[in-house]
Each structure stands twice: as C-alpha cells, then as structure tokens.
Amino acid sequence: MARFFPLTVTEIRPETRDAVAITLTPAEADREAFRYVQGQYLTFRKEIDGEELRRSYSICTGVDDNTLRIGVKRVQGGAFSNWANTELKPGDVVEAMPPAGEFNAPIEPESDRNYLMFAGGSGITPVLGLIRTLLLREPRSRITLVYANRSVNTIMFREELEDLKNIHLGRLAILHVLENDTQDLDLFTGRVDGAKIKRLFNGWIDPQSVDMAFICGPEPMMLAIAEALRENGIDNSRIKFELFKTALRRNGKAAASVVEDDGPKVELTITLDGTTRSLQMPRKGVSVLEAALASDMDAPWSCRAGVCSTCRAKVLEGEFELEANYALEDYEIEQGYVLTCQCHPLGDKLVVDYDQH
Ligand SMILES: Cc1cc2nc3c(=O)[nH]c(=O)nc-3n(C[C@H](O)[C@H](O)[C@H](O)COP(=O)(O)OP(=O)(O)OC[C@H]3O[C@@H](n4cnc5c(N)ncnc54)[C@H](O)[C@@H]3O)c2cc1C
Structure with a gap:
C-alpha cells in the first residue's frame, strides 16, 4: 500500500525571517487521501546526507479553504526545517503521508461554545487551522487566542490573524504575549508561565466560561497552562494538546x-x-x-x-x-x-x- 504520496509545492510565502508557509497540491487521484480534519498534520520523508528523515508539520488551513498549507519554522541546526526554508521552491515535489492526528473537537454547527487556545511560536499552525474552521463551521462560537512569541517580528501568520479578527468581529480575541518586546501592559510581556496565566484568568479571561481549550507550544508552557486550567475546573476531557518536540528521539x-x-x-x-x-x-x-x-x-x-x-x-x-x-x-x-x-x-x-x- 502506498503510504507516501507526491505533493507539488505550489507556493512558498515567507511568514517571518525564520518561517515559511508552504502550499501543497496533491495529484488529482490522491485528493481524497488528503482531505483533512482541522488541526491535523502531515508527515514528510526526505533523504538528507544519506539518512531518511521523517518530520511532521501541522496543516494551518481550515477545512473549507480548499487548500493544503503548512507553516515551517526554522530550528537552529535543524535538518528538515532549514532545507524547507532555504532550498525548497515552487514546482518541487515532496512526499507526505495522508493527514493524521486528533488535535480537534467534533464540530457542532448549532452550538454556542467558548474556545480558549494557547499557541507558542510555530505552535500556531494547527491552532490557525482550528480557528479558520471553527469561525465558519460554528457561527455562534467564540475564540480567545493567547499567542506567545519572542518578539513582534517572530509572530507567524500575524496579518492573517488580524484579518480573521476583523472579518469575524467580536468572535475572535487575540492576546499577544511577547517575551522580549515591551508592550503597554506588562501582563503581555514575558513568558507564558503559571503566574502569567493566573493573572490572565484574573480579569482578561474567565476560565469558568471556557468550554474547550487547545494548547500547542513548548512543553513547559503547555504543562503550566494545563495545570492552571485544571485548577479552574477544566478537566483533561476538555483540554486538547499538541506537542511538537521532546528531548527523546531515537536513532x-x-x-x-x-x-x-x-x-x-x-x-x-x-x-x-x-x-x-x-x-x-x-x-x-x-x-x-x-x-x-x-x-x-x-x-x-x-x-x-x-x-x-x-x-x-x-x-x-x-x-x-x-x-x-x-x-x-x-x-x-x-x-x-x-x-x-x-x-x-x-x-x-x-x-x-x-x-x-
Ligand atoms: C505532530 C507534530 C506537528 C508539528 N508541526 C509543526 C509545524 O506546524 N511547524 C513547525 O515548524 N514544526 C512542527 N513540528 C516540529 C517538526 O516536526 C520538526 O521537529 C522541526 O521542524 C525540527 O526538525 P528539523 O529536522 O529541522 O530539526 P532536527 O534536525 O530534528 O533537530 C535539530 C535540533 O533542534 C531541536 N529541535 C527539534 N525540533 C524542535 C522544535 N520543534 N523546536 C525547537 N527545537 C527543536 C532538536 O532537539 C535538535 O537539537 C511538529 C512536530 C510534530 C510531532
């Protein structure tokens, strides 16, 4: 059975100095295999220096976009992410497995839910796919996104998020927390840790109103957020996690x-x-x-x-x-x-x- 399928790179758009958005098109015969659920990822294979690498990248488009796009942030010394940022070009063909992953909740078109989403750095990619899908498929639901980055110029999909906020007025709130850049309120400067989340829950976000939370970012940030959510009565069944990296990887x-x-x-x-x-x-x-x-x-x-x-x-x-x-x-x-x-x-x-x- 063919596990990997060819995808043609149809567009590469720089998102920040260190990240690109890559649009991919499956062959006509494989379109059905690449139908995805919001928040899923693709696993690519690529031979670099004689070794077969496999890396996963989340889909950042929504299910109604009729487009398959991923966002790849360059990791220092990283084999695949640097290749994708510097050498890959439109017209190239890459190999990927069909979409996989469970970072989503079933869509309920009639429901009126409050979603709380946390993204750190490139962790925005699946979260953007969720946001784009939910804004269209659940027209009465609202989303609050807390998006953590080092500084303003490392924010991926910044304009796209602003546009979504403006198009869906009152349904998408975005709080940018920047580690290095000073903002008007000191609450929005620094790392998203337990103390910061407590302060966000004291005035900016009402945890009691949250129906479902999604978290994708560095592990310590994810753990701190999950703990704060649990302390506020949101149990694991209402929290979805997507982790990109741990210290473990076997050769x-x-x-x-x-x-x-x-x-x-x-x-x-x-x-x-x-x-x-x-x-x-x-x-x-x-x-x-x-x-x-x-x-x-x-x-x-x-x-x-x-x-x-x-x-x-x-x-x-x-x-x-x-x-x-x-x-x-x-x-x-x-x-x-x-x-x-x-x-x-x-x-x-x-x-x-x-x-x-
Ligand atoms: C389900 C899933 C979805 C993912 N989605 C995305 C996505 O949408 N966008 C995206 O940019 N990445 C995503 N990743 C991470 C991606 O798969 C790669 O791990 C990452 O791009 C690094 O690969 P590399 O070959 O460049 O680095 P490697 O050659 O594997 O690693 C080089 C060095 O970087 C460190 N490193 C590896 N991964 C990371 C990381 N994520 N952050 C910081 N340091 C790291 C390693 O410990 C090592 O020291 C996802 C991972 C998973 C498991």
Missing part, C-alpha cells in the same frame, strides 16, 4: 542493531496492510516499531519520541508498557491503542495490529 540505525541481540526473545505478531507476520524480538531495549522496521516491515513512523501518533497501532494480546505518550488520549489507551515507537513487551507474546484505525 533508527542504532535501534536496528539492538534487534540483533542474542538475549531472551518475545514472539511478536504484527498485522500491517492486511498481512500478518510473526517474528522474534528481544525482551528488552527494543520497541515494537524498531522490531518491525528491523524485520523490513514498512511500519509507519515519524517522531520516534511519543509525540506524534504516526506509529499508532492496537495491541490485541499481551502485556506491554508505554515508555512515553504525549499523543494518545485516555480513551485510546483504554481501547488498547499504543504508540509502537514507545511500546515494549512485558510478557512472552505480543499481538499488534496497525490496520485498526
């Missing part, structure tokens, strides 16, 4: 060599693309994904850090532990879904199905 080649170890083994049965295979994997030190890849199975993957959900599969039998999970929700865990890059067997046998979505 594919190193993992493959671990699979050659001679220690005790576990029987791993994997169903992928309609085919079931059994293999032996080491009891310790190797994830289900690494074992599958080392056996030349074309299992899906991207971040290898428990952050995205590209490698999600369902465990049908056997005990396991998840080393990290920043992507799956409690209900998915209860149904037996795992991130195979973080899944390690605990017993003698593990049965995993990648085909159950």
Whole structure:
C-alpha cells in the first residue's frame, strides 16, 4: 500500500525571517487521501546526507479553504526545517503521508461554545487551522487566542490573524504575549508561565466560561497552562494538546542493531496492510516499531519520541508498557491503542495490529 504520496509545492510565502508557509497540491487521484480534519498534520520523508528523515508539520488551513498549507519554522541546526526554508521552491515535489492526528473537537454547527487556545511560536499552525474552521463551521462560537512569541517580528501568520479578527468581529480575541518586546501592559510581556496565566484568568479571561481549550507550544508552557486550567475546573476531557518536540528521539540505525541481540526473545505478531507476520524480538531495549522496521516491515513512523501518533497501532494480546505518550488520549489507551515507537513487551507474546484505525 502506498503510504507516501507526491505533493507539488505550489507556493512558498515567507511568514517571518525564520518561517515559511508552504502550499501543497496533491495529484488529482490522491485528493481524497488528503482531505483533512482541522488541526491535523502531515508527515514528510526526505533523504538528507544519506539518512531518511521523517518530520511532521501541522496543516494551518481550515477545512473549507480548499487548500493544503503548512507553516515551517526554522530550528537552529535543524535538518528538515532549514532545507524547507532555504532550498525548497515552487514546482518541487515532496512526499507526505495522508493527514493524521486528533488535535480537534467534533464540530457542532448549532452550538454556542467558548474556545480558549494557547499557541507558542510555530505552535500556531494547527491552532490557525482550528480557528479558520471553527469561525465558519460554528457561527455562534467564540475564540480567545493567547499567542506567545519572542518578539513582534517572530509572530507567524500575524496579518492573517488580524484579518480573521476583523472579518469575524467580536468572535475572535487575540492576546499577544511577547517575551522580549515591551508592550503597554506588562501582563503581555514575558513568558507564558503559571503566574502569567493566573493573572490572565484574573480579569482578561474567565476560565469558568471556557468550554474547550487547545494548547500547542513548548512543553513547559503547555504543562503550566494545563495545570492552571485544571485548577479552574477544566478537566483533561476538555483540554486538547499538541506537542511538537521532546528531548527523546531515537536513532533508527542504532535501534536496528539492538534487534540483533542474542538475549531472551518475545514472539511478536504484527498485522500491517492486511498481512500478518510473526517474528522474534528481544525482551528488552527494543520497541515494537524498531522490531518491525528491523524485520523490513514498512511500519509507519515519524517522531520516534511519543509525540506524534504516526506509529499508532492496537495491541490485541499481551502485556506491554508505554515508555512515553504525549499523543494518545485516555480513551485510546483504554481501547488498547499504543504508540509502537514507545511500546515494549512485558510478557512472552505480543499481538499488534496497525490496520485498526
Ligand atoms: C505532530 C507534530 C506537528 C508539528 N508541526 C509543526 C509545524 O506546524 N511547524 C513547525 O515548524 N514544526 C512542527 N513540528 C516540529 C517538526 O516536526 C520538526 O521537529 C522541526 O521542524 C525540527 O526538525 P528539523 O529536522 O529541522 O530539526 P532536527 O534536525 O530534528 O533537530 C535539530 C535540533 O533542534 C531541536 N529541535 C527539534 N525540533 C524542535 C522544535 N520543534 N523546536 C525547537 N527545537 C527543536 C532538536 O532537539 C535538535 O537539537 C511538529 C512536530 C510534530 C510531532
């Protein structure tokens, strides 16, 4: 089964000095595969210096835009983001997997909801996709966006957000918090941490009126916001997270060599693309994904850090532990879904199905 599809770059627009918005067009035959839900991401593959990289980028357009666009912010020393910012050009063809991710809430056209969204830096991309969609699909709902950046010239999609605010008067409020730039009110200068959020909740945002919160940004900011929301009675079922990065990322080649170890083994049965295979994997030190890849199975993957959900599969039998999970929700865990890059067997046998979505 073709997991990756070609996408033609039809426009590259500088957003800030360090970020670009890239518009992509699938081939006519693949249009259906690239229909997306607001807040989803695409996983790209690219060979750089002989190594296959996979990186995910969130879709920043809304479901009614009839456009597929991502925003890529350059990370210092980052392989893919620098390539995308400096070398990629209109007319080039890139390879991506169909949209994935659960950073959304089902649309309720008749409802009158208050959304609170927090974005830090490039974390605005999926949030912008949510905003663009909700403003059209839920005409009675309102959104407050708290958007944290280093300084005014690093704000991605600044004009687009202003335009949306003006078009949908009274339905979109935007509070910019800038780490380095002084603003009229000191509340809007500095980092978005626990203290700042408490102050925002004391006068600017009424947490009691929030129906649903979305957070995408650096991990410490996300944790501080989630804690403040919980303290104000907004439980996890009403908070959605999207994390872009953790300190963990395992190297594919190193993992493959671990699979050659001679220690005790576990029987791993994997169903992928309609085919079931059994293999032996080491009891310790190797994830289900690494074992599958080392056996030349074309299992899906991207971040290898428990952050995205590209490698999600369902465990049908056997005990396991998840080393990290920043992507799956409690209900998915209860149904037996795992991130195979973080899944390690605990017993003698593990049965995993990648085909159950
Ligand atoms: C679900 C998901 C959605 C994402 N959406 C977007 C998006 O819309 N826009 C976007 O710009 N990025 C997004 N990312 C992050 C993106 O996938 C890459 O991790 C990022 O662009 C860095 O890749 P790189 O190859 O340039 O850097 P690498 O070569 O992987 O890393 C180079 C150095 O940068 C550090 N680093 C890696 N990622 C980050 C980061 N995000 N911030 C700061 N430092 C980092 C690494 O620790 C390393 O030291 C998303 C990630 C996930 C998991």
